[in-house]
Amino acid sequence: AQPGAVEPVAAPMRNLTWGQLNFLHTTDTHGWLGGHFQEPQYSADWGDYISFTHQMRKLADDKGSDLLLVDTGDRVEGNGLFDASTPKGLYQYDIYAQQDVDIICTGNHELYQHYSIEREHNTTLPNFKENYVASNLDYVDPETGNRSPMAQRFRRFKTKNQGLDIIAFGFIFDFIGNANNSAVQRVEDTVKEKWFLDVLKEKPDVFVVTGHVGLRMEEFEVIFKAMRQANWHTPIVFFGGHAHVRDARRFDSMSVALASGRYMETVGWMSVDGLKKTGDVETEASPTFTRTYIDNNVLGMYHHTGLDESSFHTDKGREVTKMIDSARKELELDRRFGCAPRDYWMSRARFNEDGNIYKLLMDEVFPDIIVNEDRRNESRLAIMNTGGIRFDIFKGAFTRDTTYIVSPFVSEFRYVPDVPYEIARRIIGILNDGSRIWASPLLQSEIFHVDNDVPPRPNKFMSAPEQQAHPELKRDAADNLVKKLLTSSAGLPPPEKPEYMAEPQRDGQTPLRSQPDLIAGYTTKDDFGDDGDDTVHEPLEFYYQANAFQSDINFPPNHKEKPETVDVVFIDFIQPWIIPALKFSGGDYSDKDVLKYMEGTFTSKLAEWVGENWQGDC
Numbered sequence: 063a064q065p066g067a068v069e070p071v072a073a074p075m076r077n078l079t080w081g082q083l084n085f086l087h088t089t090d091t092h093g094w095l096g097g098h099f100q101e102p103q104y105s106a107d108w109g110d111y112i113s114f115t116h117q118m119r120k121l122a123d124d125k126g127s128d129l130l131l132v133d134t135g136d137r138v139e140g141n142g143l144f145d146a147s148t149p150k151g152l153y154q155y156d157i158y159a160q161q162d163v164d165i166i167c168t169g170n171h172e173l174y175q176h177y178s179i180e181r182e183h184n185t186t187l188p189n190f191k192e193n194y195v196a197s198n199l200d201y202v203d204p205e206t207g208n209r210s211p212m213a214q215r216f217r218r219f220k221t222k223n224q225g226l227d228i229i230a231f232g233f234i235f236d237f238i239g240n241a242n243n244s245a246v247q248r249v250e251d252t253v254k255e256k257w258f259l260d261v262l263k264e265k266p267d268v269f270v271v272t273g274h275v276g277l278r279m280e281e282f283e284v285i286f287k288a289m290r291q292a293n294w295h296t297p298i299v300f301f302g303g304h305a306h307v308r309d310a311r312r313f314d315s316m317s318v319a320l321a322s323g324r325y326m327e328t329v330g331w332m333s334v335d336g337l338k339k340t341g342d343v344e345t346e347a348s349p350t351f352t353r354t355y356i357d358n359n360v361l362g363m364y365h366h367t368g369l370d371e372s373s374f375h376t377d378k379g380r381e382v383t384k385m386i387d388s389a390r391k392e393l394e395l396d397r398r399f400g401c402a403p404r405d406y407w408m409s410r411a412r413f414n415e416d417g418n419i420y421k422l423l424m425d426e427v428f429p430d431i432i433v434n435e436d437r438r439n440e441s442r443l444a445i446m447n448t449g450g451i452r453f454d455i456f457k458g459a460f461t462r463d464t465t466y467i468v469s470p471f472v473s474e475f476r477y478v479p480d481v482p483y484e485i486a487r488r489i490i491g492i493l494n495d496g497s498r499i500w501a502s503p504l505l506q507s508e509i510f511h512v513d514n515d516v517p518p519r520p521n522k523f524m525s526a527p528e529q530q531a532h533p534e535l536k537r538d539a540a541d542n543l544v545k546k547l548l549t550s551s552a553g554l555p556p557p558e559k560p561e562y563m564a565e566p567q568r569d570g571q572t573p574l575r576s577q578p579d580l581i582a583g584y585t586t587k588d589d590f591g592d593d594g595d596d597t598v599h600e601p602l603e604f605y606y607q608a609n610a611f612q613s614d615i616n617f618p619p620n621h622k623e624k625p626e627t628v629d630v631v632f633i634d635f636i637q638p639w640i641i642p643a644l645k646f647s648g649g650d651y652s653d654k655d656v657l658k659y660m661e662g663t664f665t666s667k668l669a670e671w672v673g674e675n676w677q678g679d680c
């Protein structure tokens with residue numbers, strides 16, 4: 063682990079089950095190759111992971127089984143190691159490439175910016191060559207406009223020890239926010255293509271579908287159905303991501319899926335037994351599957367390899383730890399901007415209570431930072447999406463690294479000037495509407511006048527991915543909130559607590575037992591049961607948060623008086639929802655009415671604010 067990281071403590075552990083074919087899975091690492099400095103249970107770095115995979119491959123060789131490494135994208139954006147350099151990723155791509163990943167695909171974060179698509183194409187692709195699979199993603203040459211597959215559409219190979227015949231795919235969900243030097247083909251169209259249908263006629267021992275796709279998203283369903291229609295008898299193992307959660311899903315008796323969390327907190331383990339090898343007598347495979355979510359720390363890695371501090375680490379692993387350490391120093395990631403006076407949580411505190419990160423932004427940060435000198439005296443509503451915040455703030459040093467961990471995006475603030483307050487006040491309620499208005503075709507044609515075939519995106523995409531993945535039961539609670547928001551006079555969350563804020567939610571998590579030696583962490587419940595986490599944890603609390611939050615700035619001091627008009631200021635990422643929400647509120651606005659509000663990104667403004675306001679000791 064990195065120097066300065068807090069040491070992990072031993073915790074009650076569950077063992078891994080090995081099979082014929084085994085997988086280690088990372089996803090949504092978002093630049094956290096240095097591990098977590100303030101959370102010991104996730105403190106292993108990419109160098110430790112390299113030592114771990116080396117030792118696990120040795121174990122596989124000894125057992126005569128096979129081990130494959132899979133990564134399902136979103137390797138970039140979310141940590142100083144990637145975001146703090148100019149250009150972004152100056153050190154990250156090289157550090158990441160020290161790992162031998164057998165199957166790797168692309169996430170949406172590799173595609174938001176023109177620049178990161180170029181890096182994916184000219185760096186990650188050559189680094190991983192035939193291991194990189196892009197089943198529904200094309201690269202568009204910025205000079206010629208020519209479109210060609212980002213990488214091969216599928217990969218066929220034999221495993222090292224048993225010669226198992228594998229066909230692997232690499233999908234991305236139907237993402238539409240990509241820069242124009244890439245093109246994502248809809249999954250439902252891809253599975254109808256001749257090349258795909260031809261591959262399904264083959265009879266490998268296993269299909270491995272990697273995808274930057276949440277396990278409960280429709281895209282995996284579509285792929286599964288298309289595959290089973292063409293091929294009834296081959297086991298299929300899916301590896302997904304994007305939702306930032308630990309999850310496992312059973313599609314049928316021969317097909318399962320695994321998702322392995324986020325931010326290098328989790329290394330996913332999947333084992334498959336009962337496979338039939340090509341050439342075996344013509345009987346059907348009757349595979350069995352196991353899954354484990356490994357907490358990313360060296361004590362767990364020692365446990366699973368049966369090694370210790372003196373025998374576990376490899377020269378290469380140590381070398382990569384040094385690469386990370388020196389990159390962090392070059393980037394001055396430990397440079398302290400201020401000291402957070404307490405913890406601020408994204409979902410471990412209620413939306414409107416002290417200690418909630420959005421409350422901190424609404425009440426303290428936005429009124430200070432959302433200022434355009436020429437319009438300083440105008441009343442304004444400043445709106446941002448909760449998903450724009452990516453991580454909690456822990457009490458103590460707030461560093462250059464923390465800035466990017468909390469806010470990695472390059473988003474700026476825009477505004478629509480002089481909007482009648484009667485219209486503007488409704489926006490926040492509509493952004494947080496938990497009903498299905500955003501999916502309604504009527505709304506699309508009658509209110510938004512959308513004449514192309516791209517419907518308004520569901521408004522839950524403004525919230526944090528972890529929450530987007532939460533199951534249906536939250537919808538009713540969200541609907542109740544919306545009713546209150548829409549009828550409340552300011553369009554702000556009403557003063558009384560909506561029902562769902564009253565008690566913490568723990569779906570996806572099962573309380574285990576309360577033991578004094580347990581540390582708080584994931585207690586996952588998936589289609590396999592509730593014994594998936596390798597470390598037995600005390601459950602974390604989870605409170606549902608709104609999609610977007612709002613600060614009323616420079617309002618008349620007497621709260622009963624309302625301004626005639628306000629500037630509607632918002633983070634640029636949510637413009638696709640702000641304009642429809644304005645229309646829905648009765649305002650005839652379009653993208654043409656949107657102007658830049660001020661210089662600087664939210665990220666840079668947050669760092670400045672911390673520097674000016676959190677100058678205590680830590």
Ligand SMILES: O=c1ccn([C@@H]2O[C@H](COP(=O)(O)O)[C@@H](O)[C@H]2O)c(=O)[nH]1
Pocket residue numbers: 090136170171304305306447448449450451471472473522523524525526527635
């Ligand atoms: O510029 C951006 C990009 C993304 N977001 C938020 O992130 C999620 C998507 O996160 P994944 O890591 O891809 O799952 C998106 O829904 C937004 O909530 C953002 O706010 N700004």
